[in-house]
Amino acid sequence: MTARRLATTAAALLCASSLTACQGVYDLPLPGGAATGSDAYRVTVDFADVLDLVPQSSVKVNDVTVGAVDDITLVGWHARVTLRLQKSVHLPDNAVAELRQTSLLGEKFVSLSPPTAEPPQGRLGDGDTIPLRRSGRNPEVEEVLSALSLVLNGGGVAQLKTINVELTRAMSGHEADIQGAIRQLDTFVGGLDADKSEVVRALDGLDRLSARLAAQKGDIATAVDNLGPGLKVLADQRAQLTTMLTALSDLGRVGTRVINASKADTVANLRALQPILTKLDEAGTNLPGALEMLVTYPFPQAATDGVQGDYTNLRITADIDLRTILTNLNGGKDPGLPSLPPVPNPTGPLPLPTVTVPSVPLPSISLPVPLPTSTTAVPLPSNTCVAGICIGAPAGTTSGAYDTNLARLMMGGLT
Numbered sequence: 001m002t003a004r005r006l007a008t009t010a011a012a013l014l015c016a017s018s019l020t021a022c023q024g025v026y027d028l029p030l031p032g033g034a035a036t037g038s039d040a041y042r043v044t045v046d047f048a049d050v051l052d053l054v055p056q057s058s059v060k061v062n063d064v065t066v067g068a069v070d071d072i073t074l075v076g077w078h079a080r081v082t083l084r085l086q087k088s089v090h091l092p093d094n095a096v097a098e099l100r101q102t103s104l105l106g107e108k109f110v111s112l113s114p115p116t117a118e119p120p121q122g123r124l125g126d127g128d129t130i131p132l133r134r135s136g137r138n139p140e141v142e143e144v145l146s147a148l149s150l151v152l153n154g155g156g157v158a159q160l161k162t163i164n165v166e167l168t169r170a171m172s173g174h175e176a177d178i179q180g181a182i183r184q185l186d187t188f189v190g191g192l193d194a195d196k197s198e199v200v201r202a203l204d205g206l207d208r209l210s211a212r213l214a215a216q217k218g219d220i221a222t223a224v225d226n227l228g229p230g231l232k233v234l235a236d237q238r239a240q241l242t243t244m245l246t247a248l249s250d251l252g253r254v255g256t257r258v259i260n261a262s263k264a265d266t267v268a269n270l271r272a273l274q275p276i277l278t279k280l281d282e283a284g285t286n287l288p289g290a291l292e293m294l295v296t297y298p299f300p301q302a303a304t305d306g307v308q309g310d311y312t313n314l315r316i317t318a319d320i321d322l323r324t325i326l327t328n329l330n331g332g333k334d335p336g337l338p339s340l341p342p343v344p345n346p347t348g349p350l351p352l353p354t355v356t357v358p359s360v361p362l363p364s365i366s367l368p369v370p371l372p373t374s375t376t377a378v379p380l381p382s383n384t385c386v387a388g389i390c391i392g393a394p395a396g397t398t399s400g401a402y403d404t405n406l407a408r409l410m411m412g413g414l415t
Contacts, residue, residue, distance in 0.1 A: 041126035042070065043083045047135050049078040049109060053099060058109040059083050061091070069110060078132060083110060093122030097130045099137035135187045
């Protein structure tokens with residue numbers, strides 16, 4: 001009887017313990033676990049999906065267990081996992097966390113490691129959090145098998161043989177051409193690599209052009225809107241434009257016919273011009289000098305060097321005798337004018353009227369600057385007369401070069 005009671009009591013205790021284990025077995029501490037007691041610090045990791053990770057799962061660094069999972073909670077749309085690590089574990093503050101599997105069908109664990117995309121920074125400490133951007137997981141076996149079944153069942157594997165056969169047929173007999181194409185492709189890629197700075201500069205220029213077009217898209221839109229009315233005007237004037245183009249075509253044909261007809265004459269005229277152009281080329285620098293003399297004729301350009309100031313010494317004698325004027329106009333021949341009767345002398349002096357002129361003082365004019373005189377003495381023929389006007393200097397005197405040139409000009413080139 002007593003033995004039966006003991007057995008019943010043991011069975012009841014076992015059943016009670018089993019029920020308790022079924023409700024919170026993950027909360028029971030395991031003896032000999034990592035990071036137990038005060039020799040531990042806690043770190044929080046946010047995962048987008050923790051799959052079937054459970055509390056008390058291992059936390060490893062370089063496949064060495066350094067801690068365990070303390071708690072898993074749901075925060076919004078992601079899971080937050082609290083890790084318990086040994087104080088002897090030193091990791092950078094930007095460490096990464098990943099869910100991995102011990103084997104193909106093994107348990108899940110959290111793997112911690114330094115970052116690979118950036119240099120390590122700081123040190124991971126108690127209460128730190130590893131965000132979502134530095135956490136992840138490996139593909140599940142179920143996912144791999146599902147993808148493989150998709151490829152094998154209705155995927156492209158069945159078509160690989162067809163692709164291989166067709167490629168073999170296409171390349172058969174064209175090995176040299178394919179090798180040449182590969183060599184040209186290699187040369188092309190090498191050229192692009194050598195000119196990569198120019199390619200980058202062209203891309204930068206294209207980027208600047210795109211930015212400028214984006215900044216002026218209002219003006220471009222206005223131009224596009226105004227393009228429609230302009231095209232309508234061209235469409236309305238299509239008949240006139242067609243007529244104009246037809247007339248231009250006719251003009252071109254006429255011009256071509258005229259050029260073909262006058263080709264021989266044009267060539268003959270150009271050949272006739274060849275001696276003239278040759279002589280002009282031989283004239284060289286003499287032609288510009290002659291043209292300068294033509295503009296200043298009859299005075300050479302150097303004549304201005306003989307003039308001091310803005311005038312020269314000039315003496316003019318006007319002979320207003322009628323017979324002399326007519327003789328000069330008649331080429332030096334006497335025109336044969338009749339002699340005038342002598343004017344009778346009066347017997348006595350003619351009385352002259354008396355005119356009283358008031359005395360007015362004349363202003364005196366002083367010249368502060370002496371009048372310039374010619375420094376080059378040139379003899380001038382005396383009493384040189386044209387049409388009764390005598391120009392020159394008295395006998396035995398000299399005047400400037402400008403006097404002589406002026407006298408020759410007024411005498412029509414006579415000396």
